[in-house]
Amino acid sequence: MDANDPLRMSYGNQHRCWAEIDLAALERNLFRIRDSLPPGIRYVAVVKADAYGHGVYQTASRLMQTNADAFAVANVEEGARLQEIARGWPILVLGPVLPEEESALVQLGLVATVSSTNEAIRFSETAGSLGQTLDVHVKIDTGMGRLGVWHEEAKQVFDTVERSDNLRLRGIYTHYSDAVESPEFTHQQRARFIRAIQSAGLENRTDLLIHADNSAGTEAFNHENPFNAVRVGLLQFGVTQYPSSVFHSVSIEPVFRFNTRIGLLKTLPAGTPVSYGRTYVATKPIRTAILTAGYGDGIPTAASNRGQVLIRGQRCPILGRVTMDQTVVDVSAVENPEVGDKAVLIGKSGAAEISVSEFSQWTDSIPWEVFCSVTKRVPRIYSTARE
Numbered sequence: 001m002d003a004n005d006p007l008r009m010s011y012g013n014q015h016r017c018w019a020e021i022d023l024a025a026l027e028r029n030l031f032r033i034r035d036s037l038p039p040g041i042r043y044v045a046v047v048k049a050d051a052y053g054h055g056v057y058q059t060a061s062r063l064m065q066t067n068a069d070a071f072a073v074a075n076v077e078e079g080a081r082l083q084e085i086a087r088g089w090p091i092l093v094l095g096p097v098l099p100e101e102e103s104a105l106v107q108l109g110l111v112a113t114v115s116s117t118n119e120a121i122r123f124s125e126t127a128g129s130l131g132q133t134l135d136v137h138v139k140i141d142t143g144m145g146r147l148g149v150w151h152e153e154a155k156q157v158f159d160t161v162e163r164s165d166n167l168r169l170r171g172i173y174t175h176y177s178d179a180v181e182s183p184e185f186t187h188q189q190r191a192r193f194i195r196a197i198q199s200a201g202l203e204n205r206t207d208l209l210i211h212a213d214n215s216a217g218t219e220a221f222n223h224e225n226p227f228n229a230v231r232v233g234l235l236q237f238g239v240t241q242y243p244s245s246v247f248h249s250v251s252i253e254p255v256f257r258f259n260t261r262i263g264l265l266k267t268l269p270a271g272t273p274v275s276y277g278r279t280y281v282a283t284k285p286i287r288t289a290i291l292t293a294g295y296g297d298g299i300p301t302a303a304s305n306r307g308q309v310l311i312r313g314q315r316c317p318i319l320g321r322v323t324m325d326q327t328v329v330d331v332s333a334v335e336n337p338e339v340g341d342k343a344v345l346i347g348k349s350g351a352a353e354i355s356v357s358e359f360s361q362w363t364d365s366i367p368w369e370v371f372c373s374v375t376k377r378v379p380r381i382y383s384t385a386r387e
């Protein structure tokens with residue numbers, strides 16, 4: 001085996017299944033996103049769920065060096081982890097805070113999301129009893145139906161926050177529910193958001209961080225952002241959602257590659273069933289490879305008989321059911337496959353490429369879920385070079 005042939009081996013060659021994370025591509029993506037926005041817009045980097053499975057320490061460190069302004073995480077636990085390396089950086093907790101988490105939230109100096117007067121009162125009491133001030137962003141529900149106070153009822157929440165000596169209003173935000181599919185509805189959400197801010201008399205408060213655009217919003221509206229910040233997750237990791245996105249022309253790059261290897265090669269006679277449930281049966285003699293990864297690594301069973309991998313630049317269909325540690329593929333199209341060869345699940349091989357979006361379609365999933373489904377058994381290997 002030629003260890004220098006990039007189609008066969010790589011620096012991951014001691015692993016059975018591994019992810020490669022290109023921090024330099026992440027950095028270039030952030031530069032490109034920032035360049036595309038109107039001047040002065042601040043960048044809240046969303047790094048919840050271990051930075052979408054990319055590793056929060058490595059990812060957030062690089063984003064800090066690349067001039068992110070703030071971070072957002074899902075909960076207090078994630079905020080505490082991130083703060084180990086990001087002391088002094090604003091860290092917004094996007095999710096609801098449970099009663100038992102409140103004092104940690106205050107003591108860590110995280111920024112809380114407030115969605116109701118009840119929450120504002122609870123947080124104020126906790127902060128007061130600790131003799132501290134808690135920074136908050138008020139969230140407005142403009143049509144997501146999840147967190148946030150309904151836009152027509154926002155004034156009362158603002159009043160409660162502003163009246164409290166223990167809470168300090170630092171930002172206001174909303175979240176889009178359908179920014180890819182429905183520009184009309186998203187425009188309506190924006191209008192509701194603006195109206196809620198105006199009716200609370202807060203439209204001239206330049207000290208507040210006002211943000212609505214997630215990745216899809218940033219792709220759709222990047223030149224006409226009337227607010228002063230964006231809140232971006234997926235796009236920085238190199239995934240675009242819009243066919244007409246400006247980020248095709250400014251070339252957002254994939255950050256994440258997902259690989260496994262050939263553990264065994266085998267020829268099956270016609271009529272042989274493959275894997276549990278015999279959902280695939282060879283109709284003619286076929287050459288197969290047994291890969292050293294399965295759903296225990298993050299190849300969903302939904303990819304059974306549907307997904308493909310790349311070996312030596314060739315597409316190889318998955319045969320039969322994906323199992324916990326092994327997956328069978330058809331290698332008929334591959335010239336001289338060898339045990340140990342790399343099989344690309346997400347990424348490039350020769351001229352061929354499987355994007356995370358394509359991978360997610362085989363499994364009726366979405367790119368966010370694919371990233372979150374790569375399990376902890378899979379080592380993340382970082383490349384960090386600057387050009």
Ligand SMILES: *Cc1c(COP(=O)(O)O)cnc(C)c1O
Pocket residue numbers: 046048094175214215216231232233234235
């Ligand atoms: C996850 C999340 C984001 C980031 O969404 P992307 O589509 O990954 O950019 C932004 N805002 C909120 C409230 C979120 O939960």
